Amino acid sequence: MSHYKIAPSILAADYANFEKELKRLEKTGVEYVHIDVMDGHFVPNISFGADVVAAMRPHSKLVFDCHLMVSNPENHIETFARAGADILTIHAEATVHLHGTLQKIRAAGMKVGVVINPGTPLVTIEPVLNLVDQVLLMTVNPGFGGQAYIPEVAEKIADLVKLREAKGLNFDIEVDGGIDDKTIHSAKNAGANVFVAGSYLFKGDLDANVAKLRAALHD
Template sequence: MDSVKLIAPSILSADFSKLGEEIKSVEKGGADIIHLDIMDGRYVPNITIGIPVVESLRNTTDLPFDAHLMIVEPEKYVPDFIKAGCDMISFHMDACIHSHRLVDYIKSHGVKAGVVLNPATPVNTLEEIIHFVDYVLIMSVNPGFGGQKFIPQTLEKVKKLKILMEETGRTDILIEIDGGIKESNIAEVSAAGVNIFVAGSSVFKAEDPAEAVRKLKQKAKFVEV
């Protein structure tokens, strides 16, 4: 799966007064996925968007929606995010009592299921759940706010995850990374084996978001621009 390289702009860094336009701009640049950071002010110290906004945005694009649930008791809200049109849903296992049950529920509705590792969460936390998930999201910053600096040790975590995938025969799992991804480091992160790159500030704070996406896509595939 190393050849799969997808750019997922995070609307956390977009202009919330014109989210539809912002999504269209990155779509023009070749964005593959729209990343939705869902925060409840409890699991992380920030509040972002909820289900009504996701439902409204679903009418603006055909790109897959990747909902990263940074919320407590995600099992209570997953059914509504599925109904709202999310194609991928990931959650933090320490926010959920029955992770396997929730993964099974998500997948039973034709939605890809993922779990998330915070910077201080070890890879071996995944040893049991890895047999069932479609992707793993590795946080390369502490979740809660956009615009943070990439934590370099994250690359070692990616390597450990690759080893676990090999040991468990789950080399089909996609590895997603979120936090501090930009043009200057995406090639190195890609070379480590990451498949999906969440980029917020480096895209939506750029003068030309569409061009920013194009450059990230090229760099992720080790093409000089």
């Protein structure tokens, strides 16, 4: 899994100008845009839902990497499929029907992702790793942008790489939270290959900050 991808988080963008922000992202050459969906229940914050995803979809060819931080995500799969999500990632902690929910995401025509919080052990998702295209490991506790990277998650990333190899699987390992041109080294060296970054990219010169992250990945 040597192909590195940067996934800018729209959570840190200008909410009044999503169309313009998507065009800015495309010009940087990134492949993904990470869309954080929060319900105010599973996490304390509220962000945006499928209607916003649907409104953005005609304005971008980027991969829409939708991260559902919502309770009972199984209730929202078809809605996000219709809205134009390419990848739908759900929290293992948010549903008692994890296996079936992941299967429903695949059946709806999207790529399948599962995510766990920093304090959740890998054993929670081990039984479903054969169902996913992507595992997202939170490197902050979810809910708000601008938090500091939790370096201890690097050990979990490395353990997940070993688990992937032992099972002969081929999913991406994504990290989300506190990623900048310094912390990205920790996640990359542990084995992650998809990097969500929000505050770091959008505060300041977007083009320059994407370039700095790319350079850090090849140091």
